[in-house]
Amino acid sequence: MKKGLLAMLVLGLALFLAACGGGDSSGSDEAESDGGDAAESSGNTLDVTATNFSFDKDEYTVPAGEEVTVSLTNEEGMHGIGIDEFDVNMEGEGETTFTPEEPGEYTIYCSVPCGQGHADMKSTLVVE
Numbered sequence: 193m194k195k196g197l198l199a200m201l202v203l204g205l206a207l208f209l210a211a212c213g214g215g216d217s218s219g220s221d222e223a224e225s226d227g228g229d230a231a232e233s234s235g236n237t238l239d240v241t242a243t244n245f246s247f248d249k250d251e252y253t254v255p256a257g258e259e260v261t262v263s264l265t266n267e268e269g270m271h272g273i274g275i276d277e278f279d280v281n282m283e284g285e286g287e288t289t290f291t292p293e294e295p296g297e298y299t300i301y302c303s304v305p306c307g308q309g310h311a312d313m314k315s316t317l318v319v320e
């Protein structure tokens with residue numbers, strides 16, 4: 193009987209040590225800091241502030257061939273941003289991105305029926 197008990201103790205100790213020893217392999221998850229540059233945003237922004245009933249600028253300029261982040265802030269009223277050529281249709285505040293490939297002039301318009309001045313809410317997007 194005594195040998196059996198000793199065997200149990202040894203086995204229990206062995207299991208205990210095995211469980212504790214398992215933590216040694218965790219030092220391998222070093223941060224992979226290389227790469228990732230390609231996915232970075234180009235930083236082009238089209239910040240638009242809307243009021244009743246106009247956008248803050250008549251003309252906005254962005255570069256061709258680079259991703260642009262459109263951001264709308266409604267200072268007054270409820271407005272949106274539509275740019276048909278780039279499939280931008282944002283109703284209300286928020287952000288979206290598009291990439292204008294072709295230089296030219298495009299119309300930015302309010303995409304939310306916001307009131308009596310709605311039809312006048314147009315600005316020009318210059319892609320150059």
Ligand SMILES: [Cu+2]
Pocket residue numbers: 270271272302303304305306307309310311313
């Ligand atoms: Cu509107």
